[in-house]
Amino acid sequence: MSQEARFSRMEPELRKANLIEATLVCLKRHGFQGASIRRICAEAGVSVGLISHHYSGKDELVAEAYLAVTGRVMHLLREAMAQAAPSARERLSAFFRASFSAELLDPQLLDAWLAFWGAVKTAEAINQAHEHSYGEYRNELSRVLGDLATEEGWEDFDADLAAISLSALLDGLWLESGLNPGTFTPSQGIQICEAWVDGLQAGARRRFRR
Numbered sequence: 193m194s195q196e197a198r199f200s201r202m203e204p205e206l207r208k209a210n211l212i213e214a215t216l217v218c219l220k221r222h223g224f225q226g227a228s229i230r231r232i233c234a235e236a237g238v239s240v241g242l243i244s245h246h247y248s249g250k251d252e253l254v255a256e257a258y259l260a261v262t263g264r265v266m267h268l269l270r271e272a273m274a275q276a277a278p279s280a281r282e283r284l285s286a287f288f289r290a291s292f293s294a295e296l297l298d299p300q301l302l303d304a305w306l307a308f309w310g311a312v313k314t315a316e317a318i319n320q321a322h323e324h325s326y327g328e329y330r331n332e333l334s335r336v337l338g339d340l341a342t343e344e345g346w347e348d349f350d351a352d353l354a355a356i357s358l359s360a361l362l363d364g365l366w367l368e369s370g371l372n373p374g375t376f377t378p379s380q381g382i383q384i385c386e387a388w389v390d391g392l393q394a395g396a397r398r399r400f401r402r
Contacts, residue, residue: 208246208256211236215257219307220300224254224314227307251315258308258318261301262325268295269332280340281389287336288385291362292369292378302370330355340389346396354392361388 214236218227229250233240247253269290276286290296312322330352337358338351365381376384 212257212260215253216304220303224307224311251317255317255321258321280336280343283336284389288382292381297369330359333358
C-alpha cells in the first residue's frame with residue numbers, strides 16, 4: 193500500500209497534524225517563499241489534491257502551522273507558571289525560565305518563526321494568526337503583571353502597556369539568542385528579564401505609593 197493510501201485513511205485531525213508538521217519542515221528548510229505546496233506535498237507524501245481538500249491554499253496551511261507552534265509554546269509557558277509558587281513574581285520567574293529553556297531556544301524553531309514573521313504582511317490569513325497568537329501571549333503577560341500590581345498595591349497600573357514592553361524585551365532577547373547564541377547565556381537572559389521586573393517594581397512603588 194502506498195504512503196498516500198495509508199495517509200488518506202487517517203483520521204482528519206491526524207491528517208492535518210501531519211500536513212502541519214510537513215509544512216514546518218519545509219518552512220525551516222526553504223523559508224516562506226520556498227515552501228511551495230508541491231514541496232509540502234512531497235514532504236508529507238501526499239498529492240496536491242489532498243491538501244486542497246483540507247485547505248484553501250498555502251497561506252491557510254501556513255497560518256494553521258503558525259497557530260500550532262504558538263499553541264505549543266503557550267502550553268509550555270502556562271505549564272511552567274502553573275507549577276510555580278502562587279505569587280505573581282514567582283509565576284513571572286517561571287515564565288522567564290521556560291522562555292529560555294532548550295525547547296524554546298531550538299534553532300529550528302527560530303527558523304520557523306522567521307519564516308512566519310516574514311509572511312505576516314504578505315497574507316491576511318497569516319497576519320490574523322499572528323494577531324491571535326501575539327494577543328494571547330500578551331494577555332498572559334498582562335494577567336500576571338496585573339496580579340503583581342494587585343499584590344503590590346499599585347493603583348492605576350496599566351498592565352497591558354507593561355505587557356507590551358515585556359513582550360518586546362523577550363522577543364528581542366529570544367531573537368538575538370537565536371541569531372547569535374554566543375551573545376549571552378540563557379541564565380543571563382533570565383537575569384535581564386528579572387532585572388526588568390525589579391525596575392518595574394522600584395518605579396511603581398514610587399509612582400503608585402499610597
